[in-house]
Amino acid sequence: MNEQDYEARLHIKTIEVQHLYNAFSHYNRYEPTPYAxxxxxxxxxxxxxxDTVIDFGCGKGRLNFYLHDRFxxxxxxxxxxxxxxxxxxxxxxxYT
Structure with missing residues (x-):
């Protein structure tokens, strides 16, 4: 499956990379971990x-929804x- 297929399956929106310039003293852009x-x-x-997984810096929750759906x-x-x-x-x- 490609990125869009996973997003459609999970009914979530996490694909878009987002830049937050000057939002924090240490700049980290939002870039979700690829489904691959x-x-x-x-x-x-x-x-x-x-299992219980704690995702620090979960962003929009891609990992969370993926793991819950799969396992x-x-x-x-x-x-x-x-x-x-x-x-x-x-x-x-x-999320479904």
Missing amino acids: ALEELCAVYPFDQT DCSVIGIEMNGQFYEDALANQMA
Whole structure:
């Protein structure tokens, strides 16, 4: 599956890279981990329903929704950027 296919499957919007110049003293742009990299991670480390993952800097929640969809594990996202947090909440509402 490509990026758009995953987004459609999960009913989330995380694709767009976003630049937040001068938003923080240490600039880090939002760039979601490619789904192909998440597939590789899960091939090496198969999560299960008893796992809980904490994602610091979760952005819009791509990892969280992907892991929950694939393994039905618990995932907690922590994000300090207010806009990304709002986007993650919108994704949570849309997620199936």
